[in-house]
Amino acid sequence: MSVYECSEHMDNFLRELPKCEHHVHLEGTLEPSLLFNLAKRNNITLPDHFPPTIEDCAVRYNNFADLQDFLDHYYIGMSVLIQENDFYDLAMEYFTKAHADGCLHSEVFFDPQGHVERGISIDTVVEGFNRACKKANELFGTTNKLIMCLLRHLPAESGLKTIQDAHKYYESGILHGLGLDSSEKPFPPHLFTECYQAVKDKFPDVGLTAHAGEEGDHSFVSHSLDLLKVSRIDHGVNSQHSDELLARLAANQTMLSLCPLSNVKLQVVKDVRELPIELFFNKNVPFSINSDDPAYFGGYILDNYRAVHTRFGFTGEQWSKIAMNGINGSWCDEARKQELR
Numbered sequence: 001m002s003v004y005e006c007s008e009h010m011d012n013f014l015r016e017l018p019k020c021e022h023h024v025h026l027e028g029t030l031e032p033s034l035l036f037n038l039a040k041r042n043n044i045t046l047p048d049h050f051p052p053t054i055e056d057c058a059v060r061y062n063n064f065a066d067l068q069d070f071l072d073h074y075y076i077g078m079s080v081l082i083q084e085n086d087f088y089d090l091a092m093e094y095f096t097k098a099h100a101d102g103c104l105h106s107e108v109f110f111d112p113q114g115h116v117e118r119g120i121s122i123d124t125v126v127e128g129f130n131r132a133c134k135k136a137n138e139l140f141g142t143t144n145k146l147i148m149c150l151l152r153h154l155p156a157e158s159g160l161k162t163i164q165d166a167h168k169y170y171e172s173g174i175l176h177g178l179g180l181d182s183s184e185k186p187f188p189p190h191l192f193t194e195c196y197q198a199v200k201d202k203f204p205d206v207g208l209t210a211h212a213g214e215e216g217d218h219s220f221v222s223h224s225l226d227l228l229k230v231s232r233i234d235h236g237v238n239s240q241h242s243d244e245l246l247a248r249l250a251a252n253q254t255m256l257s258l259c260p261l262s263n264v265k266l267q268v269v270k271d272v273r274e275l276p277i278e279l280f281f282n283k284n285v286p287f288s289i290n291s292d293d294p295a296y297f298g299g300y301i302l303d304n305y306r307a308v309h310t311r312f313g314f315t316g317e318q319w320s321k322i323a324m325n326g327i328n329g330s331w332c333d334e335a336r337k338q339e340l341r
């Protein structure tokens, strides 16, 4: 349902825009090619119902019924990640693609509990990802930050234990943020108040964010702000249904990390055109545009920018404002923000 053309000139403009990504799950960047390679390298037998070839994956990935249907598949996919090098290779593939798309700064999620519960130590995960962050900076000059997410389908006690296990990484500055992901509706924000408080008390400079308002209603967004004290919201699409919340997001310049292609693949909307992107822009609610789980949803950051452009036809000036909001909402220091601008 493209309404506007993305001319070669516009495509170049979007590639050259100083883009920042704030919503991408490293485990969601696991392309089927790497997935099958790692399964072989680590002698992992995937379950019978997992698509057996790259082509079958493409078909399956086009048919997710909803968030839970995707997550069931995503957790099987990540079971091929075993050694530190696997985590390194995974992140390097993503950083290489993001760089090619003209993304200058990435703040990336990962789900340690999804690995620890399979017997992989958090050190293996964090060391592999951190090594890739450093290598990408060396090779491409891009900057990258790691955000640890808690799985909301697991109890808060497991989240508190994970925070304890990650203590040294927050202390040393290897981890920069705390997020909350997985099945949203059955697990509202209030369940994790203590987890967020624990990080905020010990590490007041760590960035706090949470998935909210993807499938849950707008109260999930306001409760994340009130109870978890987050400074950013991941998705937040359903904020559109509360004028009071929109005014609050605009007044505080709280950024939403939107993921347009994800919302289509997970049946939040039928087409990118239905997303409230124009409403957010006109109400002065800052947002960034992100890929979420690009290996599963058919597009990296630039594909998401293109999808938005072909539906909303923003002018160069409007796009520059969107990019500037992304820089302002990033968790890098002021000197790096100046460079990005």
Ligand code: HPA
Pocket: 025, 028, 067, 074, 181, 182, 183, 211, 214, 262, 292, 293
């Ligand atoms: N939503 C919630 N949890 C997730 C997602 C998502 O889109 N991707 C990976 N974990």
Ligand code: ZN
Pocket: 023, 025, 181, 211, 234, 292
């Ligand atoms: Zn997400």
